[in-house]
Amino acid sequence: MVVPVLSVAGLKTSFRNRGQWTSVVHGIDFTVGKRETVALVGESGSGKSVTAMSVMQLLDPKLTRIEGSIRLEGEELLGLTDQRMNAVRGKRIGMIFQEPMTSLNPVMPIGEQIAEAILAHKAISHAEARAEAIRQLDRVRIPDAAARYAEHAHQFSGGMRQRVMIAMALACGPKLLIADEPTTALDVTIQAQIIELIKSLQDEEDMSVLFITHDMGVVAEIADRTVVMRHGRLVEEGATVEIFAHPRQPYTKALLSAVPKLGSMAGEPRPRRFAIADPETGVLGEPAASLDTVDHEGPPVLEVNNLVTRFAIKSGLLGRVKGRVHAVENVSLSLKRGETLSIVGESGCGKSTTGLSILQLISPLSGSVRLDGEEVTGLSEEAMRARRKRMQMIFQDPFASLNPRMTVGAAIAEPMLLHAMARPAEVPDRVAALLERVGLSPAMANRYPHQLSGGQRQRICIARALAVEPSVIVADESVSALDVSIKAQVVNLLLELQESLRLSYLFISHDMAVVERVSHRVAVMYLGEIVEIGSRADIFSNPQHPYTRKLLAAVPVADPAQRNRRRAVGNEDVRSPVRPADYVPPPREYRQVSSGHLVMA
Template sequence: MIVGAKPIAAPLSGAATPLLCVRDLTVSVRDRGTVRPLVSDLSFDLHAGETLAIAGESGSGKSITSLALMGLLPNNVAVTSGHADLEGIDLPALPEAQMRPLRGAKVAMIFQEPMTSLNPVHTIGAQLSEAILAHETISRRDARAKAIEALARVRIPEPERRLKQYPHELSGGMRQRVMIAMALAMRPALLIADEPTTALDVTVQREVLDLLRDLQQETGTAIILITHDMGVVAECADRVVVMKSGRMVESGKVLDVFARPAKSYTRDLLAAVPRLGAGAKRGAPQPPAAQVPVARLVNAKVHFDLGANFLGRPTHRVHAVEGVSFDIRPGEIFGLVGESGCGKSTIAKALAGLVRHDGHIEVSGQQLSSLTAQGRKQICRDIQMVFQDPMAALDPRMTVGEAVAEPLLIHGVGTAAERHARAAELFDRVGLTPHQMSRYPHEFSGGQRQRICVARALALKPKLIICDESVSALDVSVQARVLALLEELREEMGVSYLFISHDMAVVENIVDRLAVMYLGQIVEMGTRDQVFGDPRHPYTQRLLDAVPIPDPARKGRPHIRPAGAQPSPIRPLGDPPAQLALRDIGAGHLVAALS
């Protein structure tokens, strides 16, 4: 780590003295005796009350830059040259004992995944009070009062009750609000938000971004927003720094960079962003000829019982899926959209036979509830899944070639040589090379790992592939390549997809038909053009309104804000929710009647 004072360089832009001045910052990792730069010669200024976005793909050095500013770099990573002055204090040069009191008081950070950032064994109140007591010499009663005030500031209802709750008792959006409250409790001069909305639903993302903007106007805090979502950059940032492979590619005012990107990498990054309305340019999907559906659900229900009375019987029931009906046709991409907890993934698990269900679900003409164990194994050849996190879906102890060939081995298909040949063929088909089959999952990028998962799903030549948030964790350019691959496979092999996502812009660019889910039920269903071109249900309209638009000229547009708290799918036993009736408003466009 660098020690010693550094002279403050002149500001890069603007006449006012910047709050944060970063000059020629180089961060390097020492690995097996070799020093390799992760961030090279990075320079930028940040003024009070300003939002600077640092954008780029995974591995571009965005998060390493934020950890360097916070003094949280791993032991084998250090700032090897340059400086970052916050109000005249060179942050990387400070020893840990001097940096510790500045964290939270002068500079604070919001991380991407709030569940891993909060301690699961302590209440929200204990964690908030701890953060306040670390910087102020006050009583615990006063710290509790400040914690309640911080929660109220981020618009969390019933803040006194939330203090007694644990992180797992809050939704993802609520947990992220707690992290924002904790970060802003001491009103720091600088807030670093590292992918604060990537793991959130589009409506919750909208609420968090609006909240950050409101709090910034109230407190004057400067924000460094780290993201790969150019729509978020356009809506929130004043200036942007685009990074690639640890180096700054381009920087400037958001309006200028979006309107006139100077570098080809920036142009490619902007071109890869899925945009609402772009799907309509592909033309209306051709309805498949009348055939037996690949999958069909009729009044499907999935319930989970909770709680226990003194007799040990359940007291409440989670109505995860409540009377859902739709079919998926051969060669069709059918979308399921909605917020977390609406039942999308539960439907996927029910289709794959992974959870018990009521009602009628059939795959390839066979009703799942009537199948024997052998029959369920056979149906797995017709239906496969691609999960959200490819690293978690692949066994780290198996080579990727073994992982792709494993379904063939389980079902006793072919000899060892034939299975190897089939895996090599699939690697070639998804844009990888057969010589990569001997490598392990950690040796690939996120996009390559997802391609491997697609190859594994194709091994048994299924009729239906379920993509459960399979591109939501990927950078926009990698995401575009995976989506293009799915389209190619559909056209060449006639495979059908159930495409599950909360990203409406992505869904519009790939699906033929879709259903919008809310609290376990479908509220609107139709073709892509019907739902996106003429949304009728208020919830569908709110989902579409919340999508970040990658156009800074539309920054600050008014949004539909939800009224009241989000209802819960958990109800007392014997008190099921009312079944929504779908009515056809024309040409198969179904909309739930408003109560």
Template sequence: MDRIPEPLLSVADLRVSFRVQDAWREVVHGVSFHLEAGETLAIVGESGSGKSVTALAIMRLLSSDQSRTEGRVALGSQELTSLSERSMQAIRGNRISMVFQEPMTSLNPVLSVGYQIAEALRQHRGLTGRAALEEAVRLLDRVHVPSARGRIKDYPQQFSGGMRQRVMIAMALACQPDVLIADEPTTALDVTIQAQILELIKELQADTGMAALFITHDMGVVAEIADRTLVMYQGHAVEAGSTEHIFKAPQHAYTRALLAAVPRLGDLKGKPQPEPFNLVDTATGQTQTPTFEASLPRNDVPPVLAVRGLTTRFDVRDGLFGRISARVHAVENVSFTIQPGETLALVGESGSGKSTIGRSIIGLVPPTSGSIELEGQDISRQPRTALAALRRRMQILFQDPYASLDPRQTIGQAIAEPLLFHGLSDRSSVADQVAGALRKVSLDPDMASRYPHEFSGGQRQRVCLARILGLQPSLIIADESVSALDVSVKARIINLMLQLQAELGLAYLFISHDLATVERISHRIAVMYLGEIVEIGLRDAVLNNPQHPYTRQLLSAVPVPDPAYRRHRATAIDRVGMDLRTQRHPLSYVTPDRTYRNVAPDHMVLAPA
């Protein structure tokens, strides 16, 4: 009788507990699953469901002093839970690799990215010197880091968030592992690069038989890549099965709630305004319909923000004395306006200049040229005292709310501080204003005494919104503000932002690479490529009648949350019809004149150079 082969990775009755005030608290409750060679399993669930803790337990990366792991984890026939730390070091990064969600905390800021990738090659594959660096260049090329050879000596802080994640993926794939554990690996990536990375992982699985364990909140990615799906809720595996069956006939109320919160590109086709999500209660499975309607922008008044000819460049220094040898043209001659109550979405891949525009507007990055007018006043021509008051009227909401909050301050203090600084409150009344701000974002005022680490990611983003709203801004720049949140939390934050816009007339500059979410929240869309806006217009026109090749590429790369659609997608993302320029230019470079042509009213596309 033939012997049935063992799974590549098997997890049986996994239980993880953490020490809390001298007592053990179990957070993962008897989870079991297996992975065959070449197979992809997706673990989905909201923040705190136990997904990442499960992965860390498999890798033996939890502190033995503060955690306790029970159950069985086997790589083939080798039991991992009983291995010595030295034996596990030979497996980590070699037979099992892991890509973490936040690359900046995983990369060493004092070592070049080339050195860090080569380190794994030296440790596990025996490559040394030039051979290791050449292989590192090849790996960076394979994950589509532009000018990989020229960037091999750069440090992590010199890369954008999406570029750092590509470095982490290159490092994880360096030793061609048997199992790849990917914890939100494409969260920071734009859709085109995400599609290329997913395709790369599929190629490696086909070539080497690598198994992949995907931890993600992106149901489009799950539908695109996963053979089977495991749904986790409050530390329990509540549903498991083939991905196609999970999407077609979800059985658990939480699974239905998760799928109901997934935005699908095309849902708002033909509709002129944004639309909030209908949410499903995780306990009862009942649909919750929002009680408000999203607003239309006011076009009968002057714009809140007018950006004209904005250009931002960065010097590139080389040599012993740091001589300026080139410049990166991060943003080149960008112009747009935003009306009261309007949301303009900036979309494009990492390095296209989206975030640089937001930081240039708010004053975190000095622009090279151009004008920025807020409510009719040119920011660059204001005296210092007037500028502080003007900047209060525009606020920025960052991607990582935890990094935006001082861990030593209570959230009440964090919300009160700008109110006191700008003279909008005094010590006697600030507590009432803090309570009011928390109510606006659907948080209990009693939470004011808590610290940031006591909140979930979605709650921390609400705290950041509350701090901003206290300053009564007319413009909020949201820079990837929901991209790191799981789908149900993201949907609630989007609904909250739409409700606040309808009530307060707020204008948003919404910077994102998630086109399905952009469709939900935006009135107009500007598509960026290599520092320039290549297409701008009403949301419905840009999404359903794209004119620029890059816009069409972006839309074709969006993962569809339907496993049946996987068979109809192109197997590779191409840049046919697009120029492959670089944003790094010599000092003598003169930017060519660029013109736009009107495709339709309020719809313009960049003409070919």
């Protein structure tokens, strides 16, 4: 009989809170075979990461109780002493965490951190460990590894930091790699690079992988088998091809129905809501037919011309300008009433800065922003505050944008009172109506942000933005951090609100599959400039700029039949927008491909 690399049987994990034991993982069983990739999937709170931490025994033993069996190549891990378990971690099991910046030591060179892991398990000299650390950095495709050995974590991009974590995890040649949401926080192109890297290293090392994620597109790309978890229980397990083709359980059907699939909007004239399956019954909902919300004949509600935003980089005692970040460079766009224009690109391309500059939350260097025909650049802070009620913003992290000491009802009421949109006596009814409009109970008005889930907090932020009856909403990565099913629900809510209120959205995102679902038009940004703009059909079916093609090629395809494909996604990071102080951008010309479809020449 072939012994699995990892065998988990009857795993129960409980946490102690105020003297009481609360079970969070309820007796799950699964195995990971030799050279096999098993995806452990489910939404936040399903117990995926707790399962991984239980396998690694990284949970506080004073507050945690782990029962059942965890076998690594037939050896029982539960009950091992700390010393023996330390010999297992790193050498026989490697682990990559979701957020590398919190996993890396900020004051220690990254090369030294990898060398430290090697020295912990191998009886070699420091010079040999240094040479091996550089070799590992080379293997994970970090350019000029020897020179970057002495650099610190803050000097690396998010994607390069994740590569460092992979190098550290694989430094001692483990038989099993546990990857806990290693691509969730990354741009689509960097995510594709990390997936390709793990695939290639797995082939080289004959390694098994336990890949933890809530992204079903990534699951289809990388997993041989899939284990679905919900509320700490195993819901369904099987070959990934079978799970995607013939899901048996309602919850699995609900997860798959919420996955945005690139290309699914081909031939659709306008945005379309998701048809989400009920997680209890598996019955697929029927979304209402999409309406044409765009006022094609009327003037633009928002016009942006030649917008430029730069940030000075100063040095020395006198604060001399030594360079500038060219965050937004000569950006022009317009937005009709009832239209969604999406701005897409990788982190650092200037998407969010464009949105903040349009709202005058960051002062642009030059350019024009007209709202309903009125120029808003250069207005005083007081005058701009009055105009801003017609332009609202939904931020990526709802928890950070809500006051933790204020009830959600007070947070929604605050802009109404600030702009005198309602008398104090009317506010409770208005708040209740807004909560119902975004699909929440009016009773939630008395709760605080920490008492709500991520999806509920994002709905609160949407309700707060609607409180002042805006005509334009800038949605800055407003669904990027949400689980797949919650993401689909929030997208459906935004589209329903657009139809009922004729809202215009500037939708900022790096998720191309979601952008295809919600957009009328799309603008692609790279290094602060729009390199291509056109209708959704133009951008997705006839991309002209190499960068647009690269973004589309990097999107995970939710089809396990294409799991073994290798994509030419490159190895480079996004180039820096920092320029010398005297840098003058070259004049740009655009070529018209078709009506409304422009590409930088």
